[in-house]
Amino acid sequence: MAGQTPKPSSSTEGFFQSLPTIPPCYNFSASAQKNHDRSDDVVLGRILELYLPRNCGSVGRSIHNLARRALDPSTLQHSVDAEINQPFLRPLTTFGEENRNDPLWTSAGWKALKAIGQEEGLVSSAYETKNTSWNRRVHQFALNHVWSGSAAMTGCPASMTDGAAKLLAAHLGDPDGDQPGRREVMQEAYRRLISRDPKLAWTSGQWMTERTGGSDVRGTETVARRLTQDEMLQGASHDAHSMPLGPWRIDGFKWFSSATDSEMTVMLAQTSKGLSLFYAPMRRRVASASASETELNGIRIQRLKNKLGTRQLPTAELELKGVRGWLIGEEGRGVKEVATILNVTRLYTAAGSAAGWGRGLAICRAYTQARKVQGSLLEDNRQHVRWMAGETVKYWAAMHWTFFGIALQGSIEQDWDLMVRNTKAAPLIPQDKKQAATLLRLITPALKALVSVASVQGLRACMEGLGGVGYCENNEDGGILNVAKIFRDTLVNPIWEGTVSVMAEDVVRVITDRRLGDGRVLENVLGQWTRSVLQFCQRLLADECALVQKRLERFIQTTEKADKAELLWRGREIIGHVQAIVCSCLLMYDACVDGDVVALTVASRYVRSHAGYEMQSSSQWHSEALKDKRIFLGAGSVAIGKL
Structure with missing residues (x-):
């Protein structure tokens, strides 16, 4: 009625936004021909259909099940607990002595999430060699995603x-040489690293960074020397798991060490x-104590890093005094050996970045379909959907590249x-392992650098897409809408394992390496691969x-x-x-495998956006807007006949 005073809202009355429902990102059905159409993260489904054969239902089911466990309230509560109850140090005992037993505290949620990851095979699935009919790495990283x-x-x-x-696997057959007992120690460590049993399984640290410089390990000031026979008889002789301690003594200072709560580490030192x-x-x-009493192996945790993100992760400065260890590989060949680890962890950096971006977009999709603005759902705001479709195109490119x-x-x-051979991706993957390894060596640093950066930018857009909600640290409701936390955590990835500049220098190192690709790696490796893919795509995307x-x-010419x-x-x-060449090829190839209208649109838009293309005609914007909706919100958002 006119003139009637409206009722004020309060803490318990008035408008309350319904909580968006975040669906599992992957759905699998053995009877479905296209599981990507049933999945919230469409590009993940397309990627799995590309690289995995049809007869590996156990793989699809394992990814399907973990996608649901990831959103289970108990899992989300562990995640919130790890975020709120962050690691801290107890450096001294009650009477002020150095605490060599348990100086580092981590939350129950952190420990539970590590155990779930081990149970679900986030590492071990890549090393279960009985599985030979599918790409174990694709399976493993889909689980991680x-x-x-x-x-x-x-x-x-x-x-x-x-x-x-991966590193230890390459050395399991090495003879002990002048380090008696090393082979048995390496085999036991490897067995634990790839175990699915949380009571048995280990995690590993990786200590390279020192104050002299992050990626420049030439200035390493940590020093290792062989112990004398007399020194070997003094002090502790076995580790906490009754394996003999190594014959090397290591002293120095590591300035940045993640996973400080791990059971073992791999580190660089000068000899x-x-x-x-x-x-x-x-x-x-x-030494000289009960058989069950243990202490840190000559390691003193000086302080934990106070970081912008990754606050759940105990990252520390470590003083090393008398650490007992074993030499891996040949003395003086440490950089070559550690490269094995870096090649793997850089793939993880890119994949983790893309996974965070994918969760951010999932939240945006759900929010867009639940949030009302000026009387209409946000999904009907064509400007918003067009913007998010553009972000989704970038995400598809990053996922395919990764x-x-x-x-x-x-x-x-x-x-x-x-x-x-029995997958849709057979023409994409070189049969010659040397050719495949060289192509991987070329793209990995660029992949790590640019997917990391793109994910940070993409998550920033996801935060904006939620307005003020996106900027808040929402740990309520299991923290399911906390895009801000994912953004903070992802910010480290363009830095960790080498900054963008370091990665760019590494790509130049590959290009100028005369041993690779007969001295012309761009022409003979990247060029050959690209031309082969373009030939496949010519019919639909000329x-x-x-x-x-x-x-x-x-x-190539320049x-x-x-x-x-x-x-x-x-x-x-x-x-x-x-990035532009490889991502364009991958998007086009995927689209041309089945002629999917959305995949073809994504591929075309990506290629043209990297060619400086701008749509000139305004007469087709209505149909483009419908395509935007299909790209961002999925096949169910618009009837196919309307396209």
Whole structure:
């Protein structure tokens, strides 16, 4: 009635926004031909249909089940607990002595999430060698993708555990040489790193960074020396698991060490023959004490880092005094050895970034379908949907690029005929392992750098898409809408394992390495691969193929004319070209496999956006708006007949 005073809202009355429902990102049905149409994260479903054969239902079910466990209220509560109850140090005992037993405290939620990851095979699935008919790495990283958004950064120790397992696997057959007992120690450590039993399983740290410089390990000031026979008889002789301690003593200071609560670590140290790599257990038995009493293995946690994000993860400065360890590989070859770990952890960095981005977009989709603005749902706001469709195109590109790197890694580790030939991706993955390894070596640094950066930018957009809700640290309702936390945690990825500049320099190192690709890696590896993919895509995306072909030729010509100094100067420009060429090829290939209208639209938009293309005609904007909705909100948002 006119003139009637409206009733004021209060803390208990008035408008309350309904809580958006975040669906599991992946749905699997053995009877469905296209599980991507049933999945909230459509591109993940398409990727799995691309790289996995149809006869591996157990893989699909495991990803399906973990996608639901990731959103279970108990899991979300563990994640909130790890975020709120952050690690802290208890450096002294009651009477002021150094606490060598248990100085580091982590929350129950953090420990529970680590255990779930071990049970679900987030590391072990890549090492279960009885599974030969599918790409184990694709399976493994798909599990990590659906889990990561709820994992509270436990994926960080998982990545280093995987890298350590990959490293030790290469040395399981090494003879003891002058380190009696080493082989048995390495085999036991490897067994624990790849275990699914949380009571048995280990995680591993990775200690490289020192105050002299992050990625520049040449200035390492940690020193290792062989103990004398007399010294070997003094003090502790066995680690906390009754394995003999190594014959090397390690002293120094590590400035940035993640996963400080792990059971073992791999670290770099200087010896008389140069930089070398060592294995060390975190704990040892206390000399002249009861058999059950243990202490840190010469490690003093000086302080925990106060970080912008990844606050659940105990990252510390460590003083090393008398750490007992074992030399891995040859003395003086530490950088070569640690590269094995870095190749794996850089894939994890990209994959973790994409997973966080995927959770952010899932939240945005759900919010868009629940939030009303000026009387209409946000999903009917064409500007908003167009913007989010553009973000989704970028996300699809990042996902395809990331999983291509993962698929290459798996193809190098397994038999191509057994697990690639019967997939839709067979023309994408080189049969020659040397060719596949060189292509992976070229793209991994660029992949790590640019997917990390794009994910940060994408998550910032997701925060904006939720308005003020996106900016708040929402730990209510299991923290399911806390995009801000994911954003903070993802910010580390363009830095960790090498900044963007360091990664660009690494790509230049590959381009100028005369041992790779007969001295012309861009022409003989990237060029050959790209032209093969373009030939496959020519029928459905001819104009887009021409744009990519033109970019490839100009990129190769310009690069081959430049000396190394100029290439370094152009480093970020170079990795941008690698990204545009590889992502364009992957999106087009995926779209052309089945002619899917949404995938074709995504591919075309991505290619044209990287060619400086702008839509000139305004007469088609209505149909483009419908395509926006299909890209962002999925097949069910618009009837196919309307496109």
